[in-house]
Amino acid sequence: VSELDEFKADAARAALEHVRSGTVVGLGSGSTAAFVITELGRRLRDGELRDVRGVPTSSGTERLAVAAGIPLVALPADGVDVAIDGMDEVDGALDAIKGLGGALTREKIVAAAARTFVLVADHTKRVRRLGERCPVPVEVLEFGLERTASRLAALGCRPVLRRRDDVVYRTDNAHVVLDCAVGEDFEPAVFAAAVERLPGVVGHGLFLGMASVAYLAGADGLSTLRSSRAERP
Ligand code: A5P
Secondary structure (H helix, E strand, O other), rough: OOOOHHHHHHHHHHOOOOOOOOOOEEOOOOOOOOOOOOHHHHHHHHHOOOOOEEEEEEEEHHHHHHHOOOOOOOOOOOEEEEEEEOOEEEEOOOOOOOOOOOHHHHHHHHOEEEEEEEEEEEEHHEOOOOOOOOOOOEOOOOHHHHHHHHHHHOOEEEEEEEOOEEEEEOOOOOOOOEEEEEEOOOOOHHHHHHOOOOOEEEEEEEEEEOOOEEEEEOOEEEEEEEEOOOOOO
């Protein structure tokens, strides 16, 4: 087990304190969310929690949750009590970039449906400025791809079609992803609003004003970042 894995597990345990028996939980995607799923499965098996149902945000998470023995449900109309997910970058205001794992659109649907959205990560994900290290992933329809990429580039980013092992990457929704590298003058809210107006865009990885709390674990222990925003009723 690497040191980073221990940090991820620490953050996962802290986040699970938000989960109560009898609730519906959004299950995020990625290697940190995997620790949440494994530990939630253990708590259910050991009787520390009862009657918790999960809403998976990707096919990978669905497989892990089934293996961990977590009962799954479709996203209920009235949302979920809490969603727990990893991120690729988070700033001091709890704004985040997600989606290097490709699950951004389902993750955002579930996060937006959560009364409490909790972020978990090791300390390396903390940044001063969003876009510092990661591109902003944008899931788009393959139809009109070149046009959509050129409209994104006109917003001041450098879109690159995501490939894995030389093959064009496809999301669980069968769309493609443009990873948009941004510069120092990046303004997340302005960019997000402009991207949302582009036809052909399915979703983007900027999660602005969504998280209530973030647990970041490192060698010095766990740091908890809280947002001043109220939790959704
Ligand atoms: C998946 O689409 C992403 O949003 C993940 O939440 C993100 O990539 C974090 O993954 P790790 O926990 O593996 O770093």
